[in-house]
Amino acid sequence: MIDIRDLCHTYPDGTPALDSVSLQIDEGEFVVIAGRNGSGKSSLIRHINALLLPSGGSVHVNGLCTSQKKHHPAIRKAVGIVFQDPDSQFIGMTVEEDIAFGPENMGLPSARIKELVESSMETMGICELRSHSPRALSGGQKQKLAIAGVLAMESQCIVLDEVTSMLDPLSRQEVLDAVRRIREQDTTVICVTHRLEEAVDADRLIIMDSGSVVADASPRDVFKKYDLERYGVEIPPVAALSKMLASAGFPDIGLALTKDELLEALCQ
Amino acid sequence: MSIVVRDVNFRYNPGTSLERTALEDVSLSIGRGEFVLIGGAIGSGKSTLIRHFNGLLRPCSGQVTVDGMQASEKKVRSRVGMLFQFPRQQLFGRTVFEELAFGPKNFGLRGPEIEKQVHYALELLGLGKDISAESPLRLSGGQKRLVAIAGVLACRPEYLVLDEPLSGLDAENKSLLISALRLLNSNGITIIVVSHRVSDMLSLADHVYWLDRGRLVFSGTPAEYAGHGSLPLPEITCLMKELRTRGFDVRGDIFDTDEAFREISRMLGPKRVTGATEQ
Structure with missing residues (x-):
């Protein structure tokens, strides 16, 4: 669905942001992108819906090249981005109105808009907030609303840029649960995060450093084979602990990604 | 010598239709030199509480004193340094030096005295003098936060209050900041950290408080916190x-x-x- 080849990006002041990045993302995949601040993650995802255009190389979404302006509406309909601070993305006076804004702009008939608003509120679990003002919502509720807005556009791919970083643990879990429901509907989800606990059940984990992809494999393989500290990424504490135990002479404790996996290994 | 909060109640917009209770009968005492964590979900009253420590907010009832003075007294402002969540909004100097000189200048210091304060702040954080000439906007997220902290330290506070200091930082910058806080605390500065995610700093803390909907529901050592049972671990x-x-x-x-x-x-x-x- 997304085909990125030799993508380079240089900012107008000459700062290189991406250096020859190539990757393909298939429909329905759940991909996590991690890396230190300034590693190029945010620049990369802004290329996927043509918010940034390549300085070199190419980006295709559903076969459409982002360098051609005429494709931008179709590309932006296919790929929706939710940012860290959703406040700047709200337009409507109520939750319902805000979600309806996207499909209305696409010129859909009002019965269809209603359906889309309803189903995206349901997926995100915010039906009871329908008549609230977006400004009056909590941080987690705001993020769920922002994601619902993208869902209502029937985007095939949703990109989440650090959406949980400002949330408390409870709201974070609610947002992650909602994201899981989206994945069950076969929507492609690309998630940028500092917190690799969120990558444990991803199909792929991509690590970026200095504008390049340095690892691209299953989370288990990435945790096992790479020294992630070098790339400024924090491996989940439980995985780090199991790695330390294994290298200190407890080889039968394999790499555990979750607390339960490690408990089981230790109890044997 | 301590910050003492006694039976504090605080309501936003009292007497209007938007009235909202933010703190209810909160009492606590933070001694000099302690490393304190104040946790709670977003909206639990943490940020409202710390704004009482240097008189940015005044309680509707109850009392807050700092080293025996009312927190609303002007002298308290320089004793209790505060760093908010988004340091970018607190940075406005052209160079790091200018940035750090701003506070001492405002407190009426001049030339060499200002320079002394700036170097004191840089040294406390383990930052080299070289950084003084840099533009604060070109620094990494963690360095920006350190510079914002240095700006507060240049006013020589006894207490340093930080609101969500780790949010949005990657692993490297997080450990940079945590070791800086440890260094400051070992130099005798009281550290008060507010966070919805206390897990990163539990091992550093002397005392943990937990707020829930404006009420203080837990106060104890990290070990007691771990044994509590219903707080996030x-x-x-x-x-x-x-x-x-x-x-x-x-x-x-x-x-x-x-x-x-x-x-x-x-x-x-x-x-x-x-x-x-x-x-």
Whole structure:
């Protein structure tokens, strides 16, 4: 669905942001992108819906090249981005109105808009907030609303840029649960995060450093084979602990990604 | 010498239709030199509470004193330094030096005195003098936050209050900031950290408070926090506690990976460790 080849990006002041990045993302995949601040993650995802255009190389979404302006509406309909601070993305006076804004702009008939608003509120679990003002919502509720807005556009791919970083643990879990429901509907989800606990059940984990992809494999393989500290990424504490135990002479404790996996290994 | 909060109640927009209670009968006392964590979900009243420590907010009822003075007295402002969540909004100098000189200048200091304060702040954080000439906007996220902290330190506060200092930082910048806070605390500065995620700093703290909908629902040591049962714990602590309930002889009040590693290695026995390392 997304085909990125030799993508380079240089900012107008000459700062290189991406250096020859190539990757393909298939429909329905759940991909996590991690890396230190300034590693190029945010620049990369802004290329996927043509918010940034390549300085070199190419980006295709559903076969459409982002360098051609005429494709931008179709590309932006296919790929929706939710940012860290959703406040700047709200337009409507109520939750319902805000979600309806996207499909209305696409010129859909009002019965269809209603359906889309309803189903995206349901997926995100915010039906009871329908008549609230977006400004009056909590941080987690705001993020769920922002994601619902993208869902209502029937985007095939949703990109989440650090959406949980400002949330408390409870709201974070609610947002992650909602994201899981989206994945069950076969929507492609690309998630940028500092917190690799969120990558444990991803199909792929991509690590970026200095504008390049340095690892691209299953989370288990990435945790096992790479020294992630070098790339400024924090491996989940439980995985780090199991790695330390294994290298200190407890080889039968394999790499555990979750607390339960490690408990089981230790109890044997 | 301490910050004492006694029976504080605070309501936003009192007497209007937007009235909202933010703090209810909160009492606590933070001694000089302590490292204190104040946790709670977003909207639990944490930020409202710390704004009472230097008189940015005044209680509707109850009292807040700092080293025996009312928190609303002007002298308190320089004693209690405050760093808010988004340091970018607090940075406006062209160079790091200008940035750090701003506070001391405002407190009426001149030339060499200002320079002395700036160097004091840089030194406390372990930052070199070279950084003075840099533009604050070109620094990494963690460095920006350190410069914002240095700006507060240049006013020589006794208490440093930080609102969500780790949010949005990557692993490297996080550990940069945590070691800076540890260094400051060992130099006698009281550190008060507000966070919805206390797990990163439990091992540094002397005392933990937890707020829930404006009420103080927990006050105790990190070990007591771990034993409480219904407060959010780091995954590592949950693991250790679960090992304990399954009959293993390990401590349950462990918050970081290194300590958990030592404890589990001890539990599994030294023989196996040596045996396997020799292979």
